[in-house]
Amino acid sequence: MSHPHPELSAPGELAEGGLRVTPLGGLGEVGRNMTVFEYAGRLLVVDCGVLFPEDQQPGVDLILPDFGPIRDRLDAIEALVLTHGHEDHIGAAPYLLRERRDIPLVGSKLTLALMGSKLREHRLRETVQHVVKEGDRIAFGPFDLEFVAVNHSIPDALAVAIRTPAGMVLHTGDFKMDQLPLDGRITDLRSFARLGEEGVDLFLTDSTNAEVPGFTTAEKKITPAIEQVFRESEQRIIVACFASHVHRVQQILDSAVKHGRKVGYVGRSMVRNMQIASELGYLHVPEGVIVDAKELADLPPEKQVLVSTGSQGEPMSALSRIANGTHNFVQIAPGDTVLLASSLIPGNENAVYRVINGLARLGAHVVHKGNALVHVSGHASAGELLYCYNIVRPRNVMPVHGEIRHLLANGDLARAVGIDNVVIAEDGVVVDLVDGVAKVAGKVECGYVFVDGTSVGDITESELKDRRILGDEGFVSIIVVVDSVSGKVSSGPEIHARGNAWAEDAFDEIKQPIVDAVNRAVSEGATDTYQLQQAARRTFGRWVSDTHRRRPMIIPVVIEA
Template sequence: MVLPFYFCLLSRTPTAVAPTNPIAPITPKFAGSDRPRQRGGRQPVVAGHLKTIGDNQPFNNRPVILPKAPDILRIIPLGGLGEIGKNMMVYEYNNDIIVVDCGIMFPGAEMLGVDFVIPDIKYLTDNKERLRGIILTHGHEDHVGGLPYIWPKLGVNMYASDLTAGLIKVKMKEFAIENPPLKIIKEGEKLQLGEFKLEFFRVNHSIPDGLGLAIETPDGQLFIHTGDFKFDHTPVNEGQMDLGQLALYGKRGVTCLMSDSTNAEVEGYTISEQVVGETFDRIFKNARGRIVVTSFASLINRIQQIFNSAVKYHRKVAVSGRSMENNITTAVELGFLKLPEGTLVELNKIGRLPDNEVVIICTGSQGEEFSALVRMAAGEHRQIKIRRGDTVVISASPIPGNEKSIYDTIDNLFREGAQVIYGKQVDIHVSGHASQEELKTMLGLIKPKYFLPIHGEYRHLVRHGRLAESVGIESDKALITENGSVAEFDKNGNGKLTNYHVPSGYILVDGLGIGDVGNIVLRDRQAMAQEGIFVVILTVDKKKGTILTSPDIISRGFIYMRQREDLVYQSRQEVKRIFDHLNRQYPANWDYIKKTLREEIGNFL
């Protein structure tokens, strides 16, 4: 009988497991005294114990059910606190649960090979029979992007405004989810879900048709969830926020306000979206060649202003990038994008038009690999080649972590001879989030007893809490917390942060699937990226205890084998020497032999 052994060694601080199944993935592992000696100051991969990344404690597979709390409202953030993105908030009262938003988050630089991150919904799946619905505040990815992955596990009705629902349908269709149970809700509408009474109010943001919600419990207490917002007094394609309605909530009495904290560090007021339209007008007026504009595909108001300037300066508009095409089609069909007939042309037709009559709207504002702008900049787009005389406008701010990709793209555009307008050179991008004075205005209108800042890094939440204190909120009633925490409010309006904690880690999505990548795999990827991998394959006759063939060695990212044949030869000889020595002393003790071989070869390298 022939028994194959696989030894995976990670560079100079190697660790490995030799699986009994040679096809199974090889995963580094440490256990107490088995830890190899350190060399060169480098640390080995350390295996984590959590099923998802970021939890404060392991939950394994046991059900997560909180103790019953009659007539208590619980607020449980599963995403969006202490981070930018993957917004998801749980509201629970007696036997009823509602969820607000279901977003994704872009991965950090340390999350190698990860496409994006979604919330851990173990608490919801373990309490699925109590879930009454998912409310979506607006159509941005950090609020709805997780639905194709999460909704099939929950299967409940979703509630969204016209545009938000339209964008969700397109997204779900891409995942072969036809006719999802989407219910349309509108500004001013009231909705009963279990014991919750909900009322929706308009918010201004960088996408139209956004909604905030007022949540009323059976004991008459009111809780306000703003969603993303800013006070825009000259909004594009929609009316202003109803400040009078917000003031009425405040007059009635609000137990707790949950408010957007993204711009809590930004002084003053956020600029109106219409300022970007004025900038587009100036750019379009002065450009002599083609104009290429990239932005987030979900910034419908921004896209409307691109069309407005194109029409004003007699240019036709073509679109490149699937998400941009889908969102524009949906917004036009629902009446949220208005453009004269004949303005939009197919991309393959623009070659017949003079350069000064062409505008191209495309994806790629974050330097995403394979996006339309990145392919244009690299000369790899099938239909569009950037050339001297083109003006490229990047109408977006970099998401942290994307800067290098964006600047590499800008460099390539300059190399092709384009004029590139980006950054803070002119007002080509404004935030969709309220700055400090607007946040104080919201607090002043709502006048909450308690305040729980949401949607932001931890420093944003802290800064927002201090803003609340500056306008009269008592310091012990500004509740600064993070994902997985549980806040409780009793029927007398008294609130507190409890010691309960539910799973709230990261579920990582990559090409392999959902949740297949965890702490160990991520750390392996980081180690391989930094140090490389060294694999020894040893084939042994199990009965005789002899090596059948010379050890096979595979190296990736550690040494170039053709240039270091001496090291490869020495490694093979060392493997055979160590194996023969161990097999004489401990015959057939394969686990010990494997472990010792890993350690000794690691030290040799």
């Protein structure tokens, strides 16, 4: 993706009395949200999330924001504010807390409860936490924070107004304006208007649906489609949704009770999150409806509902294992109905359709967003964003949370209502708010930080490229023995290949050219084994490209004997 400010250099000193805003993730991508605010040498961090890997990032478990620009200033962080409990906003927080354990965590009751289970997984038990709710106001250093209720696809989401001597920032977090939410908690537009009257100097707005016209469909609109599934299904129903989508699970529980079915959760994160949501009162579970998923199998199929993780086709998720027949206790029977109650995140299409095809092959009827209204977005569409701009009337706008096309579309909406100063930034672009005007001040280096097992940040783009080559093109090793006195080839080459269907004699014609190339390199003055290895690599590389249209990873080994 091209950077909108490719020529920018490192930012200079922040002007006295100015506020600096540095996004370290979430701008130019959907995920990895993290924004750093700086005033008078003190820092406030809003969100710290992960991005999930795509197919071209093999072996990567998670992608974190780059903490490099603030790593030597961790002691200056006043607090980490978490707007809501989705992974792309809280998932990287444990990795930041590993570097400084006592950073105060600020968030709503549900958000910090979901965060707590992650902290226990990372063995971070003694953290400083401040539970807040809409209407609360709390100060950390020079940052005076006020929290505002917003509606999203997870309960208890908050926008945050950040008052500083440099001006007020209003950060929406992820939000939409569902006027008939299942939990009755609407986005508090009255507070948005009140803050607008006070004067919002910089408005950071969710851009994910900025290209979508009109208003996002209300959650209640999908109830008829869910009801239809329950009414028409004669056997077991399996529902896959995000493990954090409490509202969707509530709709499933309500329909299950209405149709006399029992519900079991499948997937560790689903079990954990729904238990937390139930204990805190965000999920209302009718008595007797929940049973252990393994015990559910003892009931007749028409009495069973399984709620599972894996709506994005994640390879190790419960639904993927069900689809490929490897789940330890759930097997699809012909006539089962599978309901994919989630959106299709860009980049996951192939994985999701692979799961749908696997389920269909086993005889399931699959209901998904492509053939029924079974999911609505959690983000404000263009009409809602225009509405917000008109009631807040900010002096400056900085679109956040989205790919570059989303950010640009959101910026166009702000300009359409007469807001002239719109700042389009991507990860690492530094924006300074000085004397009420927001301007780009430079950029800091911030790349992707890959998590691979227990390894954090050790994988480079170069190593990922090697992995992609290995996965796509295979691996070839060439072993040549040279005489330690003459330097000429004394035996070999032995050529071994993996990852492609090579015939037994496939490499016979290239062996002598490799010998000739190594001997020629010696006669031309090559003295070390690295030069000889490169001669073998070049010769084999040209041949395999011309002959087989392949570009495998080539590992030449030259042994002196």
